[in-house]
Amino acid sequence: MVFKRLLGSLGVGGPTVDTVLAPGAARPGAALTGEVRLKGGTADFDVEHIALELVARVEAEHAEGESEGAVVFDRFLVGGGFRLAEGEERAVPFSVPLPWETPVTELYGQGLGIVLGVRTELSVAGARDKGDLDQLTVAPLPAQEAVLEALGQLGFGFRSADLEYGRIGGTGQQLPFYQEIELVPAPQYAHQVNEIELTFLAHPGGLEVVLEADKRGGFFTEGHDALTRFTVGHHDVRDWNAEVDGWIRELIDHRASYGSHASYGHHGHEEHHGGHHDGHHSGPGIGTAVAAGAAGVAVGVVGGMVAAEVVDEVGDFFEGDDEGDEEDEG
Known part of the structure; x- marks a missing residue:
């Protein structure tokens, strides 16, 4: 599956990035593989680093009640230290180990309602953008x-x-x-x-x-x-x-x-x-x-009906997280 995103905060004419995950569900303790595909913008850019973050929607109970939010539970540097020329297309392959305790999101192809995401962070010439969240599917051991x-x-x-x-x-x-x-x-x-x-x-x-x-x-x-x-x-x-x-x-x-x-x-x-x-x-x-x-x-x-509810929640969670990123960057 190809996840497309435009890193708008890098400015008009900045590079774009597509993260491509290997097809099929990942498994805890195994490798998450794919590649980050970059396309240069209207000028040359120095790519400082490319990072992947694993993010989960987590609930917390406290004295005031219950709340939920995004928790980053692992982070990997998968590339960087090169110049991306104007209009250049480049693929950066990656293979990173999922934590053994990575939650299971599906059983026999049926979603359990657990929301996990892969977020790509691109740092270019001092500007950093986390991009958006895309769904990560994990099958049981x-x-x-x-x-x-x-x-x-x-x-x-x-x-x-x-x-x-x-x-x-x-x-x-x-x-x-x-x-x-x-x-x-x-x-x-x-x-x-x-x-x-x-x-x-x-x-x-x-x-x-x-x-x-x-x-x-x-x-x-x-x-x-x-x-x-x-x-x-x-x-x-x-x-x-x-x-x-x-x-x-x-x-x-x-x-x-x-x-x-x-x-x-x-x-x-x-x-x-x-x-x-x-x-x-x-x-x-x-x-x-x-x-x-x-x-x-x-x-x-x-x-x-169940599938629709899960999809809606995934969308709401990702959209909400994006808004938070935009506020942080603003």
Whole structure:
């Protein structure tokens, strides 16, 4: 896909740049490849540097409520130090590693409502322009896909997904935010939990799977959350349905009080989950998913209305970010 942009703040007659990403979805921990295509303007320009920034729409909870904004979670210099002649066309290839914790934006080609972008920054003769944001699509790693598929096979449905600013204590988390996938409980667990929240924390050696259950209360007890986590290898061969079902059973049977959750790093996790205890579900508002069947959790995201909502949010986010850049440059 070719992303075209005009770097207007460099002035009339300045260079233009097209960023071309390799076709298909990228994957966490793998290379993001493509090229930055430059076309010279009406005069020669000295290109100081070309940089790519990875940007995510992230939600943050604080005392005043909830807000969201753009977070740059990696930056790469991919070229520079040359003169771009008047009218000259030049391609600058790049291959940069995506962080292992890069959020997953789609499953089986269906968007989850997560918004990631690639922003190109061009510095020419002392003038700098960040250009605009363009959508980055990321597919799951094999182990992530296996876990999600198993949840779908077990009857869990997709509710929403978002990115939460903060850290989950007791884990190896590297980025300043984490992805949270909210699931409708399978029928056999619906009387015990309101929802299941899933977070993947990938690293070169494997995958941490963090599960949290919003537990229903009984006649004499209040509902509360339980959290646990598991580690798997990237290419493990397991009976994933049985494995994941065991995880869910262990999670639901975990009756510890809030205080004991610190051993799982729950305190750091809960600081950014305040809205979950009052029944509020944050996220892009995709809507409650249908129970996932043979095609896995992704079945819950199918539908023209859902796709339209996601596209609208992507556009709004990128447009809003551009406006902010223009204000900064002005």
